Amino acid sequence: xxxxxxxxxxxxxxxxxxxxxxxxxxxALVSGPAHLRRLHEVNGSAARAGLKxxxxxxxxxxxxxxxILAEHDPAAESRCQRLLAAWAYRHSSQVSAQWPGAIVxxxxxxxxxxxxxxxxxxxxxxxxxxxxxxxRIALAPTPRAARVFAGxxxxxAVTSAAAMHEALARVPVRRAALPDRxxxxxxxxxxxxxxxxxxxxxxxxxxxxxxxxxxxxxxxHLDRLHxxxxxxxxxxxxxxxxxxxxxxxxxxESHQALLFxxxxxxxDLAAYLSVRDxxxxxxxxxxxxxQDHTDVAVGLLAAERAPATLFELTRSRLxxxxxxxxxxxxxxxxxxLPPFVPPSRDLFDSRPVQALPWPxxxxxxxxxxxxxxxxxxxxxxxxxxxxxxxxxxxxxxxxCVQPAPRRPPRPAWLLEKPVPLRDxxxxxxxxxxRLESGWWDGDDARRDYYVIETAQGQRAWAFAPVGEQGSxxxxxxxx
Amino acid sequence: xxxxxxxxxxxxxDALLSAQTVWRAGRAPATAAGGEPTGHAALDALLPQGGWPxxxxxxxxxxxxxxxxxxxxxxxxxxxxxADRMVAVVAPPxxxxxxxxxxxxxxxxxxxxxxxxxxxxxxxxxxxLRSAACxxxxxxxxxxxxxxxxxxxxxxxxxxxxxxAFRDRKHAANPSPAAxxxxxxxxxWHVRKCRGGNVPAxxxxxxxRTVGATEVATFPAPSRSRLPSLLRHREVAVAVACAGVP
Numbered sequence: 001x002x003x004x005x006x007x008x009x010x011x012x013x014x015x016x017x018x019x020x021x022x023x024x025x026x027x028a029l030v031s032g033p034a035h036l037r038r039l040h041e042v043n044g045s046a047a048r049a050g051l052k053x054x055x056x057x058x059x060x061x062x063x064x065x066x067x068i069l070a071e072h073d074p075a076a077e078s079r080c081q082r083l084l085a086a087w088a089y090r091h092s093s094q095v096s097a098q099w100p101g102a103i104v105x106x107x108x109x110x111x112x113x114x115x116x117x118x119x120x121x122x123x124x125x126x127x128x129x130x131x132x133x134x135x136r137i138a139l140a141p142t143p144r145a146a147r148v149f150a151g152x153x154x155x156x157a158v159t160s161a162a163a164m165h166e167a168l169a170r171v172p173v174r175r176a177a178l179p180d181r182x183x184x185x186x187x188x189x190x191x192x193x194x195x196x197x198x199x200x201x202x203x204x205x206x207x208x209x210x211x212x213x214x215x216x217x218x219x220x221h222l223d224r225l226h227x228x229x230x231x232x233x234x235x236x237x238x239x240x241x242x243x244x245x246x247x248x249x250x251x252x253e254s255h256q257a258l259l260f261x262x263x264x265x266x267x268d269l270a271a272y273l274s275v276r277d278x279x280x281x282x283x284x285x286x287x288x289x290x291q292d293h294t295d296v297a298v299g300l301l302a303a304e305r306a307p308a309t310l311f312e313l314t315r316s317r318l319x320x321x322x323x324x325x326x327x328x329x330x331x332x333x334x335x336x337l338p339p340f341v342p343p344s345r346d347l348f349d350s351r352p353v354q355a356l357p358w359p360x361x362x363x364x365x366x367x368x369x370x371x372x373x374x375x376x377x378x379x380x381x382x383x384x385x386x387x388x389x390x391x392x393x394x395x396x397x398x399x400c401v402q403p404a405p406r407r408p409p410r411p412a413w414l415l416e417k418p419v420p421l422r423d424x425x426x427x428x429x430x431x432x433x434r435l436e437s438g439w440w441d442g443d444d445a446r447r448d449y450y451v452i453e454t455a456q457g458q459r460a461w462a463f464a465p466v467g468e469q470g471s472x473x474x475x476x477x478x479x
Numbered sequence: 480x481x482x483x484x485x486x487x488x489x490x491x492x493d494a495l496l497s498a499q500t501v502w503r504a505g506r507a508p509a510t511a512a513g514g515e516p517t518g519h520a521a522l523d524a525l526l527p528q529g530g531w532p533x534x535x536x537x538x539x540x541x542x543x544x545x546x547x548x549x550x551x552x553x554x555x556x557x558x559x560x561x562a563d564r565m566v567a568v569v570a571p572p573x574x575x576x577x578x579x580x581x582x583x584x585x586x587x588x589x590x591x592x593x594x595x596x597x598x599x600x601x602x603x604x605x606x607x608l609r610s611a612a613c614x615x616x617x618x619x620x621x622x623x624x625x626x627x628x629x630x631x632x633x634x635x636x637x638x639x640x641x642x643x644a645f646r647d648r649k650h651a652a653n654p655s656p657a658a659x660x661x662x663x664x665x666x667x668w669h670v671r672k673c674r675g676g677n678v679p680a681x682x683x684x685x686x687x688r689t690v691g692a693t694e695v696a697t698f699p700a701p702s703r704s705r706l707p708s709l710l711r712h713r714e715v716a717v718a719v720a721c722a723g724v725p
Contacts, residue, residue: 355611355638358565365593365603373594377577377587389577392587400587404578412549412580413573457666458545476576477545 002108002117002159005146006088006124007136008081008101013041015076018132019246021260026064030057031072040072070249077101080133083244083268085236087131090275091124096143096233102150104143104233117157131271140164142227148176161227168225169200176225179217187214199225242272242280242334245288251326255319258287258330262318263311265332270307279303279340285314287321288329296321299371301394302359303338309360316367362394379404383437384445385414385475408433409451411461411476421462421472423454434466451478515641518554522668522683526659527676531555535658536608536632536642540651540671544572546663547685548645555641556615557584564614567607569593570600572619601627608634608642615641625656632656 008014017023026046032038037057049064060067077100085097091114094106107120114120121137128135138149139157141164149156149167152175158164176199178187191214196202202210203222211219223229246261262285273280281303285296298317304310356364365374378392378399388410392399431450438444447463452472454460459478464471514530516523523529531537539548556566566589568575581587595603604618608631616635620627628644635642644657651662651671660671667682 356609358610358612361606361610361612362591364606369593369595369599369603375592375594376590377575377580377592379577379581379587385576389574397588404581407578410576410579410582411545412553412576412583413545413571414576415573454543456543456546458543459547460545477573479545479547479549 001106002139002141003143003146004092004105004107004121004124004137004139005143005150006084006103006105006128007138007147007150008084008103008133009136010041010043010134011080011101012072012074012077013043014133015073015080016070017043019261019264020068023132025068026051026066027068027070028060029072030069073247079244083272084128084131084133086238086272086275087127089236089238090271091120094233095236097236098234099147102147104146107139117159121155121157131267142225143231143233144177144221144225145227148225151175151177165226169198169203171199172197173199173202177221179221187218190214238272238276241337242269242283242332244268245329245331247329248327251328253323253326255323258318258327259315261330262314265330266311266314267307269332269334270305270310273305273337273340276337277340278337279305280310280334280336281338282336283332283334285318286331286333287323287327288331289325290328291325293331294321294324294327298367300363301366302363303340304360304363305340309363313363313367316364320368376400378402381405383407383435384443385410385435385449386416389414409478411459411478413477413479415475418463418473418475421452421454421460421474423452423460423472426452426454426460426462426472428469429453429459432464435463436466447473449475515555516558517551518558519551519683519685522551525670525679525681525683527673531641532658532674533641534636534639535674536628536635536644536656537659537661538628538644538646538650538655538657540646540648540660540662542648542663548663550685551661551668552615552617552643553580553583553585556590557586559614560586560589562614563589565589565591565612567591567593567613567616569604569607569616569618570595570597571617597622604642604644605631605634607638608640609638611638611640613638613640615643617643617645619645621646625654629656632658 012029013027016029017027020027023043024045026043026049028042028046028051029040030037031040039051039053039055039057039060041053042051046064046067049067051060051063051067057069081097081100081103084103085095088095088103088105092105092107092110096104098104107117111117111120114123117139121139124137125135136150136154138146138153138155139159140146140149141159141161145164145168148171149158152171156167158167173191173196174186174188176188178191180186191202196205199222207219220229224231244265246265248261252258265285269280269283280300282297282299285298287294287296296314296317298314300313304313362374374394376392376394377389379402380388380390382388388404390399429451432448433450434448436446446466448466448468449461449463450469450472452460452462460472460474461476461478462472462474464473513533514523514526514528515533516530517526526532539551541548560566561584566585568590570593575590575592577587580590593600593603593607600618601620601623604616604620607613607616618631620631623631623644623646631642631644648662648664651660655672657672658674660673662669662671667684669682670678672678
C-alpha cells in the first residue's frame with residue numbers, strides 16, 4: 001500500500017478565503033475573548049504587510065487599517081476537512097480524516113485508474129486548487145510517514161520501505177508528530193532538548209528506557225511510522241445527504257451578491273455527487289436571515305449532477321425568488337440523492353455543438369417559467385369536449401398513447417371557456433351533433449354542436465342550446 | 480479607349496462571379512430540394528426547396544385564428560413525432576385539443592406545450608429553437624420586432640430546427656428575416672417570400688381541412704347513442720340505492 005497525505009496548512013483561513021471574491025486582499029482571522037482579540041491566522045498579503053498570528057488586533061489595525069477581519073471558526077475547519085474527505089473519496093476507497101488538518105488516502109490501488117503517481121498527484125493538486133485549498137502532498141508506504149513528510153517537504157514521494165526508513169532516519173524529532181503524553185509536554189521538544197535530534201537517533205535508543213520515559217504511545221507511533229505495526233485508521237464513510245452552509249459575514253440584499261457563494265455551494269454539491277456516483281433531483285437553497293429563513297426549492301424532473309447545469313438552474317430559481325430580508329448565510333440541503341443515469345448518446349451523433357438534450361432544456365424552461373409551465377396533452381374518455389383531454393405528467397407516457405374514442409371530427413384548437421361567437425352571418429357547415437352528458441357529476445351538458453364558417457373563412461366549432469340555432473357559443477377552431 | 484476599359488473590367492467581373500457575391504437572374508438556384516416535405520404535394524411543388532426550409536424560420540401570416548394554419552402543419556408534425564422527434568408548442572393562443580391532434584397522427588408523447596407570458600414566450604421560443612432538442616417549434620411572436628425575428632431565425636439555424644412563427648397578416652408589409660413567408664388570404668396560401676428561388680405566382684389551396692365535406696356527410700343525426708349506456712348507469716345506481724335500504 002502507498003499512502004498519500006494531503007496536508008492542509010491553513011484550513012481555517014482557506015475556509016474563509018474560498019468564499020471571498022477577492023482572496024488577494026489582506027485578510028486575518030481573529031480569535032480570543034472580546035477584550036483580548038488576537039490574530040489567529042493571516043493570509044499572504046496581510047503577512048507581507050507585517051501582520052503575524054498572535055498579534056493584538058489594535059496593533060494589526062495600526063499596521064494595516066483596511067485589513068478584512070473574520071472570526072475564526074473551529075467548526076468551519078472540521079467542516080472543510082469533511083468536505084475534502086468526501087472529495088478524496090472519489091480518488092481512493094480508503095480515506096481518513098482522523099488527523100486535524102490532513103487527509104490521508106491510499107493511492108496505489110488508484111494508479112490503475114488515474115495513472116502513475118506524478119500524474120495522479122498533478123490531478124489532486126489541480127482539483128484542490130480549483131476547490132481553493134492550500135495544500136502540501138507527500139507519498140509514503142505508511143500513512144503516518146506520509147503525514148510527516150507532507151509537513152516537511154511538499155511533493156516528497158517515496159515508494160519503497162527501505163528508502164522510507166532512510167528518509168525517516170533524517171527527520172528531526174520535533175517535526176515527527178510524536179504523540180503527547182498527558183501533561184508531559186511535546187515529546188519531540190523534550191527529546192530535542194535531550195540531544196536526540198533525529199528519528200534515526202531516537203530509534204537507536206533502547207526501547208525499554210524509551211517506554212519508561214515516554215510511554216507506550218511513542219514506541220507504537222514509531223513502529224507505525226515505520227510500518228512495523230498495524231495502523232488502523234478511522235476510514236471516512238460518506239454521509240447519505242448533502243448539507244453545506246456558507247456564512248456571508250455581511251448582509252446581502254441582492255441576488256447578484258449571492259451568486260458567488262451559490263457557485264461554491266453548487267460546486268461542492270456536484271463534487272459530492274460525483275463521489276457518490278449519484279445525482280440530485282430535489283434540493284433546498286436556504287437563505288438565512290437574522291431571525292428566520294427563506295427556502296428556495298429546486299426540483300428537477302430527472303436526476304442531474306453537472307455543476308454548470310445545476311448552477312444555472314439554481315440561479316434562475318433564485319432570481320425568481322424574492323429576498324424579503326437581508327441574507328446572512330446561505331445553506332444548501334439535499335436529502336434525496338437518487339442514482340444518476342447518464343444520458344447515452346450516439347457515437348456518430350451529428351447534432352450541433354451547443355445542442356441541449358430535451359430533459360435539460362425542459363429543466364431550463366421550468367426553472368424560468370415555473371414548475372407547471374411545460375406539459376403534455378393526452379386524450380381522455382369523457383364525451384364533454386372540455387373533459388375529453390387532460391394534462392399528462394412528464395414521466396408518464398401511458399395516457400398519451402391511449403387512443404381517444406372514435407367521435408366526429410374535433411377541432412385542433414379548443415377554447416378553455418366557450419365564448420359568444422361574434423359573427424353576423426355565420427353559415428353552418430355541418431351539424432348538429434348532440435351532446436347530453438355529465439348528469440352524474442353535476443356538470444350536466446346538453447348542447448348541439450355545429451361546424452360554422454365565419455365571414456373571414458374561419459371554421460368554428462360552436463354550440464347552441466338543444467334544439468335552437470343562433471346565440472352561438474364558440475368552443476374551438478378547426479385550424 | 481473603351482476596349483481598354485472593358486479589358487480592365489472583365490477580370491474583376493469574373494472575380495465577382497466566382498466569389499458568388501453577385502446573384503445572376505435566370506440561373507436556377509443551387510439549393511433545390513432538401514426541404515422538409517410539408518405533406519401537401521401541391522405546396523411542395525410550389526416551394527423552391529420542395530418543402531419547409533430546414534434550419535430556418537417559416538412565418539405564417541394569418542388574417543385570424545382558425546383559418547387552417549394547423550391543418551397545414553399537422554402532417555409535418557405527425558411525421559416528426561412518429562419519428563421520435565420532439566415538437567414544442569410555445570404559448571399557444573388556445574388549447575391544443577388532444578383528440579384532434581391524435582386523430583391527425585401526432586404522437587402526443589413527443590408534443591410538449593410550454594406556457595409563458597409574452598416575454599417568456601419569446602425567450603422559450605428561442606431556447607427551444609437553439610437547443611436542437613426539438614424537430615419543430617411553433618410560436619406566436621405577436622409583438623416581435625425585426626430584431627427578435629432575426630434572433631429566432633439565427634436560433635433555428637444553429638439548432639437545426641424548423642421554426643414556425645404565427646403572426647398577424649398586417650405584418651406582411653414589413654420585411655422579415657424568415658426564410659419562408661406564407662400569407663393566408665381569400666381562402667388560399669400565398670407565398671410572399673421564399674429563400675433560394677423566385678416567389679411563385681400560384682397559390683395553394685388546402686383541400687383537406689380537418690372537417691371536409693365527406694366527413695360532414697357522415698355526421699350522425701342528433702346523437703342519442705350514449706343514452707342506453709346512461710340508462711344502464713341509472714339502473715345500476717337505483718339498484719345500489721335499493722340495496723342500501725334495509
